[in-house]
Amino acid sequence: MTIASALEMALAAVVLGMAMWTIVARETFAAAVGFVVYGLLLALVWVRLDAVDVALTEAAIGGGLSGVLLLGAAARLRASETRAAAERPGGIMRLGAAALSATVAAAFGASVLLLPDAAPTLAPAAAANAVATGLGNPVTNVLMAFRATDTLLEKVVLLLALVGVWSLAPDRLWGGYPGARHQADPLGTLAFLARLLPPVGIVVGIYVVWAGANYPGGAFPGGTILAAMWLLVIMAGLTDTPTISSRRLRLVLIAGPGVFLVVGLGGLCVGTAFLAYPVAYAKPLIIAIEIAMTLTIAATLGLLVAGAPERSAGR
């Protein structure tokens, strides 16, 4: 056994340990903290699997935004904790669940071990067609060109989720400010970091988007970094969330899918098919879509974490 494979086994064991902690931890808040650590460790697994783009997304989403979302919810729901914990199912139910889960895990494990040796792959096809877009990152090629419809629909799903979250507002708060107004000690660490980090974070976020054309990165991890910076400033109380009726905000929210759709329909009129980029303009078009999408992603993710409107706009 080489050192590398020993390290991989250790990493897998720590990931499993962390996953177990999120299941058995007594307090939900502790489980949410465990989930953040789990997300960051999982990003290391993705790096070992040579999927750096996925690792960046996992760290940003699993370790970052999901963590903020779950920790915030766990803190708010703390009062309901004891009552809900009393509903823990009995021994027979737990045993049945364990048997079912073990069966499912064993089936997954068996299919992992029985995968065909000559693994099917689309990598040669992706490499052969990379010339058409002029981008060096194969994953960006797949996301933005070869399977662009997936990415377009994914953006629509993000927007639908946000509409779903907003629609949970009581009628009188419709059009108001999402989430609670945050207040922090203006001379405290949070306010200090919220002034210190965003300039750096914004540059890093934009760099990740720009570099994503040829190296690991792209609109999604970049947009997530921008969203995190925005949330940091909001949580330090330095600024407030925009009202959900704000026209400017809504324009930003539809910018990404809008530009994507316009380019797609343009492909239908000028080119051969929906989302077919003319080869000469493929790279500038893709980068234009990515820039618009980054803004939309940052705004949507930030607002998904902020939650439903809780304060009316009239104040």
Added chain:
Amino acid sequence: MSAATVFGLCGAALAGLGLYGLIVNPQPLRKIVAFNLLGSGVFIIFGIVARRGAAAGFGADPVPQALVITGMVVAFSATALAVALLLRLFQTAGSVTLDADSPANMGTDSVDA
């Protein structure tokens, strides 16, 4: 054992753990966390399929990688929506129990906060 096999078995175990947590943990927020565990286990299995498909100078097949990135975004949207629903339930009902016989779930349908 290759990295793909080690992490593939790890992903299988994660999916199983997530399913167990989803059934056994009574708090809805814990169920959401467990559901995310289950999902990440499935994503990892996707990841090893990508790793095994390494060819043409790429360390992993880019197509499953792109699918996983899309999947993560959709999973996050679903999580955010579920958490928002849960917080709204807590706001209106004062508890988040999923037990149908609980007093909190009987006759308090139309309380608007």
